[in-house]
Amino acid sequence: MNQQQRSAPHDDLFKAIRLTGNWQVYSIPLDQLFSPNDTPLTTTQSLYNVPECAHLQTALYPDRPYWGNHLRKINEQAWIYHRTFQKPEGPYKRVRLRFEGVDYFAEVWVNDVFVGQHEGHFAPFDFDITAILDDLEAGDEVVITVRVTSPWDAPNPSGTYPSDHIVRHLVKGLYEHGEGVIPPNVNPLGIWRPVWLLLDQGISIDHMRIRTELNGHVDVRLRVHNSTSQPWQGQLQLQVSAHNHDGEGVTKHLDIEVPPSTHTIDHTLQIPDVRLWWPWDQGLPNLYQLDATLSNQDQAPTAHKRAKFGVRTVHLERTPQRFTYWINERPVYIRGISYIPSLYLSECTEATLSRDLALAKDANLNLLRVHVHVSPSELYDLCDEAGMLVWQDFELNWIHDSSLAFEQRARDLQHDMIGMLQNHASIMTWACHNEPTMVLMRRQNLEYHPDPALYADAQQQDPTRPVFICSGQIEEDWQRSGDSHSYYGAIWSSRYTDVYKHYPLINTEFGVETPAALETLRAYPDTWQRLDHLDEPTIDSIWAYQAVLTQYHVEHFRRLRSLSCAGYIHFWLADLVPQVGCGVLDAHRIPKGGYDALRRASQPLHIALEHDGRQPKALWIFNDTQQAYQDVTIRWQIKDQHGQTRHEGETSFYIQANASQEVMPVQWPIARRNCAEIRLSVHTADGDLLCENDYKRPFQPLKRPRGYPWKFNRYLGTKVFDRDDAPSLTNETVNPLVKLLPLRLREPLAELMLRQQLPLKFISWVAQVVDFVTGVKKTAPTQYKNRGAS
Structure with missing residues (x-):
């Protein structure tokens, strides 16, 4: 070879x-x-x-x-x-x-x-x-x-x-x-x-851990291995240099001895006039490079390790009433999206990863949630360079083995993940398990194994970042998690405006499935055979629904920054396969309706109308930048179905830096049926346009697509909307009692169960009763056996 x-x-x-x-x-x-x-x-x-x-x-x-x-x-x-x-x-x-x-x-x-x-x-x-x-x-x-x-x-x-x-x-x-x-x-x-x-010559630097403080302190821990039978003596050089800026660096030389086996070496460096790493919407993503070199007594280099890092801190302020992320002791609002770069990670290249990162940044997002997997290392390097924050999920999704044996396997691999990735400045949160209570009464993972152990391990291994024991429907447990997934208008309810009454501390999933572009669907016979009932007008209408749902959710969560919410993470950037998915881009990266809506609603400076789908409430300004704006003019214009202006006005306002503000309550003298379009804009004192927004028939919200979310195709593994021969996903249950219910009752009941909005203690108690009755053990033996070497 x-x-x-x-x-x-x-x-x-x-x-x-x-x-x-x-x-x-x-x-x-x-x-x-x-x-x-x-x-x-x-x-x-x-x-x-x-x-x-x-x-x-x-x-x-x-x-x-x-x-x-x-x-x-x-x-x-x-x-x-x-x-x-x-x-x-x-x-x-x-x-x-x-x-x-x-x-x-x-x-x-x-x-x-x-x-x-x-x-x-x-x-x-x-x-x-x-x-x-x-x-x-x-x-x-x-x-x-x-x-x-x-x-x-x-x-x-x-x-x-x-x-x-x-x-x-x-x-x-x-x-x-x-x-x-x-x-x-x-x-x-x-x-x-x-x-x-x-x-090598029997000596190697196998791992490097870097932790930083805002004053320029850099704590370095090296794991050095000596595979020979004799102590190794020589010199360790630690050199910090600027990677993408012209700041100063620092170099230290240490005489060391490494006995046989594996050892750790700790040292602290001080960077003068340090340049901090910032997400792209807050400043520059300044990076440094650390080179650790071992040289023998003849001054010949013997081993070397290199890592890029940024000087930054991250902290999540958690209370039962409010979450706030702080980067470098500055509050930063999260505008994120979930992401897996490819169905098969082997197909990822630096070029494809860069393309997707640019699409996320173009949508005004400052965070990628690397969803239920560890991506190729190139992605994290690119996020460091681009100033894109990363919420890093571990590899657990939905219902897992609850045995102690599985827990140990998971702990080992989570330790590997954190050890691999913790030097990346872009990573700002670890999350141990995605939706472990996807089934309402199955709580063994969250309450017994492996999640409590994973959470404790992650906190111990990396105390410099927030850790979430899991994501999704665990808002009451605000100390360990506290986030929510909100699928109003999608799989939870028929109206996307139902989210108006939801006040999350942080939202890490929302969205709705939509078809790929017609040209994408037709290119794959397996897909088109099962989705050929979706013509172009139907796809356009579903895309329009994705757009209004996305805009409404984003603006709702941004408004809640003033009350409780640390940010939002949309589900999902790009579909992995050319069929129906939650992506705002299809698998060929063709933008669906939700992409432009997400881009507009996520602008760092944005004006929005608060409404509940029936009547207007207030005008709001969202400013996630560090720049304040004095004496701006805010204008509004309302047109009827004939394009005639029925009402307009303006007001002066002071926009604070890094804040969400209510501009004014509104009670416009116009009937909701005559409100066909609302246009909002913000202008400087010199008349320059700062931002603008518009709404089409906001008080006559679009209805959820017909057949969604229950018409389903098992071969594709996805929703198919209003296809006559498609069965309901609720037919997939094996519970005979559930199947006794008529379909018209079964589907809304399933949506209610998916919302999981009963008190946490009550759900936990019922789950324990169910476990007892069904004979489920807390440490059920694993079913997996790996048969290999004889």
């Missing part, structure tokens, strides 16, 4: 060889014990050549990667990856085999010797293979064999599709996420990031 010598990421003082070229891949039964000696490569019936960084679904079925049983069958097997390389020439004392990412379980052999295993799709891992290579001559062939699996969970006999028809046993968010996010037969599998040989 090809070998490519070049520097490994952030480390350029030892020899790194990237193993390029295809893998040879074949399948075996999932439950078959495996050893390379038992299944010679020459005896396999179907041998595939797979690119070095690709999920197997995209490699085997590049034209059909989204739907179908052919995808499900991939995960019903184990896949054996095989490649060779030549033993590299020295001099070196240690050789490690590093995998940047394998999805999901990996067991590794080198020259038929089992060297180790790993769980999790996102964390790099390595194995010391020095002893194996020491028995070979330079240029001899070395064989790598990797058994890769990402198995399906067993069906849950008492569950309901798509929320708990399975109980999840993988610490992985990117599978079985129904209702327009991840199709039902997609569970990515494969070696999807590069593989390296790392050659």
Whole structure:
């Protein structure tokens, strides 16, 4: 196989060889014990050549990667990856085999010797293979064999599709996420990031942790490993330099001794005249670079580690009445959106990630919620550079195994996530679990395992950031969470204006599913066969509904900044597949109706009308910038259905910096049926336009699309709106008592249950009673067994 010598990421003082070229891949039964000696490569019936960084679904079925049983069958097997390389020439004392990412379980052999295993799709891992290579001559062939699996969970006999028809046993968010996010037969599998040989002199800097204070203090912790049998003596140089600005840096030299094994080294640096990192709408995202270099007693560099970081602090002020995020001791209002860059992360490139980041920034958003997964490392680097905040979810979504064994697996992987990402200035919050109470009476994850342990671990590992034990419908638990998901006008109720009576502390999900553009749908036969009832006028009307729902929710949450709310996170930036989803962009990045509405409503300086869908209440100014505006003129104009002006006026106002303000209550002398359009604008004393806004028939709100949210297609795993032959999603329940109810009662009852607005203590008590009656144990044994090396 090809070998490519070049520097490994952030480390350029030892020899790194990237193993390029295809893998040879074949399948075996999932439950078959495996050893390379038992299944010679020459005896396999179907041998595939797979690119070095690709999920197997995209490699085997590049034209059909989204739907179908052919995808499900991939995960019903184990896949054996095989490649060779030549033993590299020295001099070196240690050789490690590093995998940047394998999805999901990996067991590794080198020259038929089992060297180790790993769980999790996102964390790099390595194995010391020095002893194996020491028995070979330079240029001899070395064989790598990797058994890769990402198995399906067993069906849950008492569950309901798509929320708990399975109980999840993988610490992985990117599978079985129904209702327009991840199709039902997609569970990515494969070696999807590069593989390296790392050659060194037995000493390495394996990890670097950086914490900063606003006065320029930089606390550095290094994890250094000495794989030799003798103490290593030399010098450590720590050098901080400006990365994207012209500020000063600092350099320190320390004489050190590292005994055999792994050790930590702590030191504090002081940056003079420090430049702070800010989100893009608050200032400049100033970054520094820290280089840590170990040099031996002959002054020869031996090991090196590099990391970029920003000097900034983040704090979430939490009370039962109000949440406020503080960045660098300044209140910052969150205008965010949820994001997964691709259904298969192996398809992400720096160019595609940059494109999406630009689309989010163009929509005036200052935060990405990296939803239920860890993204490729390039995304976090780009967010650091762009000044885009990141809310980082862990890999748990909906209902998981509640055993202690699963809890430990999850804790290990969350520790890996925080350790990998904590130097990124852009990351401002960790969230341990998304919607663990998606099913109202299933609370074992939240109340027993694994969520309390994950929350405690995250707080201990990184006390510099806020931690949420979970997201969604846990507003009463404001100390550990306190956020809300609000799907009024979507899956919760028929009117989007119902959110008017909701006062969240922070909202981390809202939105509505809409179809992709007609040209996108028609390009995929699997989609078009099931969505061909959606003509262009129908799609336009659904997009219009997404637009008004989005605008109404955003302006409602921004108004609540003055009372309680720290911000909002829309669900979702871009659909992962070309069908029906919550994205304001479709999978081809064609803007839907919600994108422009989100962009306009999220302007840092914005004027809005408060109304409840029936009558006007007040005019508001939202200013998330640090600039105040004196003597501005606010104007309004109301037109009837014939385009005639029925009422207009203006007033002077002082706009405060970084605040939401009520300008004035309004009681306009015009009947709601004659209010066809309202135009608002803000002008400087010189007459320059600062911002503007408009509303079409605000007191005659659009109705929720026909057939939504209950008409459903199981093959696509998504809503299909008003299709005659589509069943109701409420038919997916296995509870015979529920099925006795007529459909016209069952659907509104389901919407009521999804809102989960009963008192938390009552829900918890009822859930405990249900657990007792049904015999559910707090520490139910895990159903998953990984069968690998014999």
